[in-house]
Each structure stands twice: as structure tokens, then as C-alpha cells.
Amino acid sequence: MSIILHKVLGDHRGQLVAIEGGDSVPFDIKRVFYIYGTQKKVSRGDHSHYNTKQYLIAVNGSCKVTLDNGKTKQTFDLDEPKKGLFQDALIWGTMHDFSDNCVLLVLASEYYNESDYIRDYQFFLKAVNNS
Numbered sequence: 001m002s003i004i005l006h007k008v009l010g011d012h013r014g015q016l017v018a019i020e021g022g023d024s025v026p027f028d029i030k031r032v033f034y035i036y037g038t039q040k041k042v043s044r045g046d047h048s049h050y051n052t053k054q055y056l057i058a059v060n061g062s063c064k065v066t067l068d069n070g071k072t073k074q075t076f077d078l079d080e081p082k083k084g085l086f087q088d089a090l091i092w093g094t095m096h097d098f099s100d101n102c103v104l105l106v107l108a109s110e111y112y113n114e115s116d117y118i119r120d121y122q123f124f125l126k127a128v129n130n131s
């Protein structure tokens, strides 16, 4: 679990970051979504997935992401559009401390399927222990 710094392809017109599935993002990308209109003191996520892997980028503003593997937790600052964070399957993820105007882009390895979600922390710990 660590921040990946993407190359910024900028010139006098502005910046560009290119991300390709299977390269800097270690999976084929099947779904893209983004959250915005977040509130500083209201967290998002607070769940894990059985199979879905995610890659998170704050393309505007900033937030913190806490990843928990059932044994240890690490908190990461997503505060630049060139920073990406990989969230593997069976990792509990919480997004929090959003700045004003944060737009958090998420690339996902699977199509949306609510049955892939683990929204109960005790179920999550059981799933980790059985994996």
C-alpha cells in the first residue's frame, strides 16, 4: 500500500497525467466513478470488496484515505492530481477529511455489484481470516 507518483506531461498549456490499465494501475479498468460534493467531516467508503480492486486519485482538492488490511491501518494524503493510491481487494477503505471541491476519481477492476461489497467490519475480518 503506497502512493504512486505519475509522470506529469505538462507544457505551457497546462498539465496532463495519463494512466493505462495493466501498467501503473495493476488491473484492467472496467469501471470509473467519481465522488464530489463531499463534506470535510463526513467520511465515505467504510467498506471492503471481495474481488474489486480500486485506484484512487484526487483530481481536484484533497482527501485522506485510510486503508486497513485487518491487522494494520495506514492513512495516505491524496493532495495532488499526480498521486494515485491502489486499494486491493479485501482491504477496508475509508475516505475522509475532504477539502472543499474535492473530486475523488476511482478506477475499478470490476463492474458494480453490491454483492461484492463487505459493509460490516466483523464480516470483513472473517473474510480476511478465511482468505
Ligand code: T46
Pocket (backbone or CB within 6 Å): 031, 033, 035, 044, 045, 046, 054, 093, 095, 104, 106, 112
Ligand atoms: C469507494 C468510494 C470512494 C452504483 O450504483 N454504482 C457504482 O459504481 C458505485 C460506486 C455506487 N453505486 C451506488 C450504490 C449506492 O446506492 O451509489 C450509491 C452510493 O454508493 P456508496 O454508498 O458505496 O458510496 P461511497 O461514497 O460510500 O463509496 C463509493 C464506492 O462504493 C467505494 O468503493 O471507494 O466511493
